[in-house]
Amino acid sequence: MQKLIGSVTSRLVISVPYLWLLIFFLVPFLIVLKISLSQVATAIPPYTPVLDITAGIRSLFNGISQFTWENYVWLVEDPLYYKAYISSLVIAAVSTVLTLIIGYPIAYGMARAPASIRPTLLMLVILPFWTSFLIRVYAWIGILKPEGLLNQFLMWANVIDTPLNILNTHTAIFIGIVYSYLPFLVLPIYSALEKMDYSLVEAAEDLGCPPLMAFWKITFPLSMPGVIAGCFLVFIPATGEFVIPDLLGGSSTLMIGKTLWSEFFSNRDWPVSSAVAVVLLLLLVVPIVLFQRSEAKAQESEK
Amino acid sequence: MGIKTVLLTATLALGLTTSVWAQERVVNVYNWSDYIDPTTLEDFTKETGIKVVYDTFDSNEILETKLLAGGTGYDVVVPTASFLQRQIAAGVFQKLDKSKLPNLANMWDVISERIQKYDPGNEYAVDWMWGTTGLGYNVAKAKEILGTDEPPTWDALFKPELAAKFKDCGIHVLDSATDVLPSVLAYLGLDPDSKNPDDLAKAGELLEKTRPNIRKFHSSEYINGLANGDICLALGYSGDIFQARDRAAEAKAGVEVGYSIPGAAQMWFDVLAIPADAPHVAEAHELINYLMRPDVAAKASNVVFYANGNKASQQFISKEILDDPAIYPTPEALSKLFTVTPYDTKVQRVVTRLWTKVVTGQ
Numbered sequence: 090m091q092k093l094i095g096s097v098t099s100r101l102v103i104s105v106p107y108l109w110l111l112i113f114f115l116v117p118f119l120i121v122l123k124i125s126l127s128q129v130a131t132a133i134p135p136y137t138p139v140l141d142i143t144a145g146i147r148s149l150f151n152g153i154s155q156f157t158w159e160n161y162v163w164l165v166e167d168p169l170y171y172k173a174y175i176s177s178l179v180i181a182a183v184s185t186v187l188t189l190i191i192g193y194p195i196a197y198g199m200a201r202a203p204a205s206i207r208p209t210l211l212m213l214v215i216l217p218f219w220t221s222f223l224i225r226v227y228a229w230i231g232i233l234k235p236e237g238l239l240n241q242f243l244m245w246a247n248v249i250d251t252p253l254n255i256l257n258t259h260t261a262i263f264i265g266i267v268y269s270y271l272p273f274l275v276l277p278i279y280s281a282l283e284k285m286d287y288s289l290v291e292a293a294e295d296l297g298c299p300p301l302m303a304f305w306k307i308t309f310p311l312s313m314p315g316v317i318a319g320c321f322l323v324f325i326p327a328t329g330e331f332v333i334p335d336l337l338g339g340s341s342t343l344m345i346g347k348t349l350w351s352e353f354f355s356n357r358d359w360p361v362s363s364a365v366a367v368v369l370l371l372l373l374v375v376p377i378v379l380f381q382r383s384e385a386k387a388q389e390s391e392k
Numbered sequence: 393m394g395i396k397t398v399l400l401t402a403t404l405a406l407g408l409t410t411s412v413w414a415q416e417r418v419v420n421v422y423n424w425s426d427y428i429d430p431t432t433l434e435d436f437t438k439e440t441g442i443k444v445v446y447d448t449f450d451s452n453e454i455l456e457t458k459l460l461a462g463g464t465g466y467d468v469v470v471p472t473a474s475f476l477q478r479q480i481a482a483g484v485f486q487k488l489d490k491s492k493l494p495n496l497a498n499m500w501d502v503i504s505e506r507i508q509k510y511d512p513g514n515e516y517a518v519d520w521m522w523g524t525t526g527l528g529y530n531v532a533k534a535k536e537i538l539g540t541d542e543p544p545t546w547d548a549l550f551k552p553e554l555a556a557k558f559k560d561c562g563i564h565v566l567d568s569a570t571d572v573l574p575s576v577l578a579y580l581g582l583d584p585d586s587k588n589p590d591d592l593a594k595a596g597e598l599l600e601k602t603r604p605n606i607r608k609f610h611s612s613e614y615i616n617g618l619a620n621g622d623i624c625l626a627l628g629y630s631g632d633i634f635q636a637r638d639r640a641a642e643a644k645a646g647v648e649v650g651y652s653i654p655g656a657a658q659m660w661f662d663v664l665a666i667p668a669d670a671p672h673v674a675e676a677h678e679l680i681n682y683l684m685r686p687d688v689a690a691k692a693s694n695v696v697f698y699a700n701g702n703k704a705s706q707q708f709i710s711k712e713i714l715d716d717p718a719i720y721p722t723p724e725a726l727s728k729l730f731t732v733t734p735y736d737t738k739v740q741r742v743v744t745r746l747w748t749k750v751v752t753g754q
Contacts, residue, residue: 129737131478131481131482131737132460132482132483133459133460133461133462133482133483133484134460134461134462135460135482167745168754169745169748169754172754173754234622235622236620236621236622257607257608339607339608340567340606340608340609340610340751340752341751341752341753342752343752343754348748351744351748353457354451354453354454354456354457355453355568355569355740355744355747356740356741356744357456357457357460357737357740358737358741
């Protein structure tokens, strides 16, 4: 009996995250999928058919029979969409690499710092979150613009004669993404490095391994789970990023978030924008599945 | 205290609160940001006892998407008339009960007639403010480049060799096909309201030629850009540019911003309308009627620097605004302003695609 109750409670506990996913992920996805198969209409809501579950099975089937793949065909026919997807993926990938190059040394430095100041360093990484994300991105406009702080400083230091044109370019987008997502990469790497047993590196050095080689052969592989988690935490949201390219990027920046916005708001075409969103989701599900697999493998090896 | 007493008190409390709710009259308003004198709403509440819940938006697209989703809970909204026509067709609005709007007599027939293009018979909406889409410019820089005190015309933006001279100090253009293409068509001598794909393509071609000179297509950044002196030319809404002018004057950093109606320009109207599913229809009518009072409309214009559609209010509008031809154009300039009708879904696709090409080069 005791065992039975135990298994029921454990099932209940397990079912909570599933229920959460069902309500907040699967149901919205099905709604978006449904709209992506509909057609535009001048009405409230601006698409047809509208499925009404209360109207009975027959009308439900009648509605479903009106579904169309047209919107997906549209996405394939116009090169705009795949160009926007590719450009988003490239921008996200470059940003992720840059974030890693900057973030890893920070995480390493934090993990190797004396234990007494680590909480303070951790606090400093988290501190920017206390200010609104939007305001922090706006602040970069003030720093990067032609008469901004950066250019003023460089000109004062006689490094450059004419202001650098950074704002409204891809460079500004990379800066914005690297800055905004840095903590998401630093924290998992830090937690992986902090757990690491440093005597392994000492052992390697005792056996004559040069420090750099010891880092590459021991420290880096051991921090891999953190690196992978951090990279995905940067790459996935950066792909769909809208605010940073809108504020810091130039007009020629093609990103899928912006394309989705103009389909939804300028064209009032909810079906096509839903189709764009579904395809984006599918594009991102692949790296997410890869991520989960590597996580599972890591857990496996820890056992 | 037994369970009965508890229940009884609870019921009583509930009864009390519901009666309070029934007495409190509310109207939910969704308006553009910075578009009214804040004291107006307080005065309205003092006079009528109706509480105003006030929300703001900054683009027609956002408003329209909410309205099309339905169930917004708003009683009075302020779309631009060119969006209104399609929204009426979608069944978003209810007809105004004109018997409850005696102040309609104050409205300016010149404006009401033009709005009839979108709302035949003025059945669904009354004008709040109106303005033009033209050029904002940095007065000193424009003088230096053009060599004249005359305000810039469309040539400054649409003649690539002239625009190239403004390039370095920065040009912004509204990121909105419906606000830019009609002016380009008019500049090319075509019908600004043309839905013909060939005409639209010609407008697109001209824009692509001048595109290398444009720093950014964006619908609000130019306000700060002009005010701070970061840019020197912007195709934007008159009222936004007047705001930039004020901010620049307040900052006292030596930046002076001007607004020019650069030839044949597009005229727009922001109108008051009541959504079909508005929960407080009577209160909405009372508010709209109040806003059409001459002194109230004048107070708003005096604060936001837009012309309003209220003829009777003109006696209360400050001279500085009423005599500014950039706000209240002279009758002949007014006759040159044009209005456009919205695109249907198919043409809208063509236009948005064309616009994406103009903006991104893709």
